[in-house]
Amino acid sequence: MSKQDMVNILIDLKLLTSATGKSREVLDKHGVEQETYIYKKYNIDSLQFALSNDYYSYYVTEYESIYAKVNDSLSRMKEILSLQQERELKAKKLQDSLAKIAKDSLAIDKKTIDKDSLKVLKADEKNKGKLIPPVSEK
Numbered sequence: 001m002s003k004q005d006m007v008n009i010l011i012d013l014k015l016l017t018s019a020t021g022k023s024r025e026v027l028d029k030h031g032v033e034q035e036t037y038i039y040k041k042y043n044i045d046s047l048q049f050a051l052s053n054d055y056y057s058y059y060v061t062e063y064e065s066i067y068a069k070v071n072d073s074l075s076r077m078k079e080i081l082s083l084q085q086e087r088e089l090k091a092k093k094l095q096d097s098l099a100k101i102a103k104d105s106l107a108i109d110k111k112t113i114d115k116d117s118l119k120v121l122k123a124d125e126k127n128k129g130k131l132i133p134p135v136s137e138k
Contacts, residue, residue, distance in 0.1 A: 001044065001052035003062065007069045009042055009049070014074060 001009075016034045019027055039045055056063040 001048060003056075003066055005042060006052055006056060006066050007073070009038055009044075010066065010070045011073050012038055012041065014070065 013034065016027070016037065035046065039049070056066060
């Protein structure tokens with residue numbers, strides 16, 4: 001098995017083993033078994049994986065470089081996920097703020113319409129369709 005295949009397999013194994021809570025429930029609900037999933041995805045069997053794992057663990061520097069790539073990839077995935085979650089949180093906060101502003105402005109509008117405002121509105125209704133009188137003679 002190539003180094004890159006080993007990297008990809010180890011990344012998937014780390015992701016699967018780290019699944020908790022709701023993620024674990026989803027995997028269990030769909031009957032996903034970690035090893036079986038990996039074997040099918042990469043079209044390998046347990047013997048191929050075991051032999052490759054033994055080979056790379058014998059050549060420690062090779063195995064270290066594989067794990068360095070795995071760690072780098074997982075770190076990058078974590079950064080991307082954090083950025084996505086941060087963007088989603090900001091978007092939700094903005095949406096909530098806009099909804100609150102709209103709600104508050106409607107409440108303020110209702111409170112600020114007093115008797116004088118109603119008089120102006122009634123006057124506007126009387127003058128509906130009429131020309132607005134000029135402000136000056138010019």
